[in-house]
Amino acid sequence: MFRAAALLAFSFLAVSYGQQVGTLTAETHPTLSIQQCTGAGSCQTQSRAVVLDSNWRWLHTTSGSTNCYTGNEWDASLCPDPATCASNCALDGADYSGTYGITTSGNALTLKFVTNGPYSTNIGSRVYLMESESAYQMFNLKNQEFTFDIDMSQLPCGLNGALYFSQMEADGGMSKFSTNAAGAKYGTGYCDSQCPHDIKFINGEANVAGWEPSPNDQNAGKGQYGSCCAEMDIWEANSMAAAFTPHPCTVKEPTRCEGNDCGDDDNRYGGVCDKDGCDFNSFRMGDQTFLGPGKTVDTNSKFTVVTQFVTADNSTSGALTEIRRLYVQNGQVIQNSKVNIPGMDASLDSITEDFCTSQKTVFGDTNSFQDKGGLAAMGDAFQAGMVLVMSIWDDHEAKMLWLDSNYPLDKDASEPGVARGTCATTSGEPTDVESQSPNAQVTFSNIKFGPIGSTF
Template identity: 65%
Template sequence: MQYSTYIAILATLLRLTASQKVGTYTTETHPSLSSSKCTSSGCTTQSTKVVLDSNWRWLHTTAANQYTNCYTGSAWNTALCPDPTTCATNCALDGADYSGVYGIASTGTELTLKFVTTGANKNVGSRVYLMENDTKYQMINPLGGEFTFDVDVSNLPCGLNGALYFSGMDADGGAAKYPSNTAGAKYGTGYCDAQCPHDIKFINGEANTLDWTPSSTDANAGSGRYGTCCDEMDIWEANSMATAYTPHPCTSTGQTRCSGTECGDGDNRYGGICDKDGCDFNSYRMGNTGFYGIGKTINTSQKFTVITQFITSDGTANGDLIEIKRKYKQNGVVYENSASTISTVSGNSITDAFCAAQKTAFGDTNDFATKGKLKKMGAAFKNNGGMVLSMSIWDDHAAHMLWLDSSYPLDKSSSTPGVKRGECATTTGVPSEIEASAPNSSVKFSNIKWGALNTTY
């Protein structure tokens, strides 16, 4: 799952914002990040790039030669944004200083995302998307094949998440569907995930100003009436202590704006349109505590390769998804994923049977089955020619990342099956503390490849 991430102000002009129109204060230049498509004949380099999510960008008035903020701290400017549509007309989204402000750097095939970047003011975290070109996200459908990348999490302690995942976003960021969105994919618009986040400033080309409530834990964030939902395939949620991969199907198709019960908020978690829990495979949670971590079988003090295979019913990209397999490669050795040691749960991959057994063993609600299982997750990859690749670094204001690397939920004993997910203490992950104690943390993703089975590693 992907929870909200945040940044602080940049000088007196830059604020955490999103928009649909385009400003001219800073030229938008997308960092290059080469990737590869592979077949049995070899791999072909793709001239791909990355773009910063619109929610991190400065939002200001469209008035000529004026730069009044449309959003400051955790509040909208009510004069410029009296309602959602007027706000979209009055406000412009500007270009980004990727390295100087956001700590985002790329060289060849490697992308580095820094946790805290201190300039005139402090930036915390970031989220970027892989682009086919300057106006379109790269759509990827790995069904019947595999997706592979190298990762370095040696500089990610407890409480942080260096995530790489697929989101059911539109290739153009929603520009064609919503004419008021003139910024499109070029400025990182159109985000959605299975948590149906309410902190996104613009959804469906309109400002999310209605019922906007400032966050009680983050001075630069808030939430509005609407959420933005879509299928999500978490290939990689990890730090140096724990990792999980998790499909999150939704009953909807593509990016969908939600309100009320369909968002699945609060006590209605399982009444919404998306499976917020997903069906996760975390080696530590599944009983093998020596497989992943510092000095363990997959040694997180060094770079390694992550291979995820999407097995279909007929072996092609048109078949139904029936299994998601995981492999690792480090120092020239290929490792199969660790197997479950839970007595009633067998296997080392995600299947519908594994998910049903795991949910029963851990006493969890099987919303994964209710929302369509692996077949629906596979259907999301077929929609619009694939899904959008997201990469991020973030801390967790909602649950302190305990669901990934510690014992969670806190109202259950750590000895209860499924509660302990990693070795981190339940006191770790407090955003204010980790931002102060580990500001130089970072994650590095490199050598992104996708294609036929056993061709990318």
């Protein structure tokens, strides 16, 4: 929702980013099995893999090992302009477990928060599901459900173990942009509804124009351009709070933005994407006993998350009208919590246009969700195809308070929609989270998708 676009605070000897291909480290994607279902009890296992996002990778000269980007600044001699930088610099392969703390085993993916490698301390990661060595798997979940198991018992306040979909290109933009020689094999082409400016390469060119190093993250910065596309947050969560949130956009494909179209700063609602989204966070919607340690959905142990995408005519081409949520834990199916907010219908327990309109009205929030096309636009993004993203990150922008605490801080916690979780408003400072919870991790496993009612 308020995701810091790079999702990293990464200190690495010889760290940089780019879209040509280097040869100093072999790229071997960790394998991950998933299941596609056709009916209840009828699921077929598919052998897949994950790939690390290009923003994390070492970028060096095409002819050697000199960094093109160090700390949070570009080498001006190698990267004086976007096109020259793309020509001079090459992405390289990744040591997934040793450098980034990314491991797979069968159908399980574990992302570690802090990884101390021989030359680096890595913070967080972001990976995509691959269909082949050079293409992301594309999903259309209209009239379908998506299910996975989650163990986030070791994710404290201030962290986010996220599973979501972004409307990226299947090949990472390789076919559209001749300067992108790396493609999906090297995790290129990221975009989301926040139109992030800290993506190092957009449309096959380095985002060096107007680059400003971050004042509070020694390894991140922001360039002139952002990278926008529709985003469906299936799961943004830590052990204390969780939310699922559609974010539609008026653009229909990954789009490089500039100026007002990005929705930056005071123009948050004037850009091409709905940055707020229409979120269902059980705590924020009035049930403070539903999800958390020892609660109805007990985050102390693993459980199953089921998300169903209902269409108007129950077809994969119909208009998306509802997003439902179920949980399964210890063999028991748990229905989603009900809304308990004065002024809202107490029977609401899913994301519909009525829910979103009512929520925005009662909370006093701008209804950018409706302005950007609502559920129908979110469905259109799935119809075009979306990429599965899984990540672990801390938040240099808003300290994750929008997920697990009171937010915004200039409003009283008693006002509807402000309280989102039990974490203190002083929590989530990245330096504190990184030093106090280096062993934090999240495990996503048992991914299944298929017709509604087929995966659990």
